[in-house]
Amino acid sequence: MEWTSVDLGNCPIVRALDVLGNRWTLIVLREAFNGVHRFEDFLDHLGISPSVLSRRLKEMVDEGLLSREPYRETGDRERYEYRPTAKAWDLYPVIVGLMQWGDRYLGDADGPPIQLTDVTTGKTVVAAIVPQGTPTCSPSDLRVEPGDSIRLRPSGHC
Incomplete structure (x- = not known):
């Protein structure tokens, strides 16, 4: 079989890049793999804008790369942690x-x-x-x- 005869209309690399192609996705995953899970900690460590981080986290949750888990510090409102899923760990x-x-x-x-x-x-x-x-x-x-x-x-x- 020659590579040029392969139909690339359903290329898995293209599909993966549709999910992972934004640099912040991989950087947020790096942080989550290394124990950063809270919004404020991502902001502090990455220097990313809150709006970009919010959008990226939502997309990653929607794609099944991160799970959104509630937590509450004493006296504070409920907030969320973002934990890598099995799908993310496969990356x-x-x-x-x-x-x-x-x-x-x-x-x-x-x-x-x-x-x-x-x-x-x-x-x-x-x-x-x-x-x-x-x-x-x-x-x-x-x-x-x-x-x-x-x-x-x-x-x-x-």
């Missing part, structure tokens, strides 16, 4: 691969700002294409650690 290897590609081709000379390590072996984790059925790491098997070029932002600043 985790894609996000890791994109991060590692960015580190390799667009990164700082000092090295990556973070690296993922396997909690059991301590080995650095890499995104890869493997045969079906090959054991892989789940996100709970990983630890985010500072890389050589880590830069921490001053507290209270974006």
Whole structure:
């Protein structure tokens, strides 16, 4: 079979980009994967405008990437947290691969700002294409650690 004979009218890459093609979608997912779940925390950490964040979170909930879960601090009104769904976690290897590609081709000379390590072996984790059925790491098997070029932002600043 030649690639040029494949009908691309129903291309899964095009369909995926319809959902993920906005940069803020992937950035919000990165944050949610790393424990940021509250609207105010997304705002503080990302420096995104409230209207853009509200729109993006709604779209991600509508697409089934995030679940919207209520919480209430004592004396405050009910608010919502946004948690990655199984559909979002299935994108985790894609996000890791994109991060590692960015580190390799667009990164700082000092090295990556973070690296993922396997909690059991301590080995650095890499995104890869493997045969079906090959054991892989789940996100709970990983630890985010500072890389050589880590830069921490001053507290209270974006």
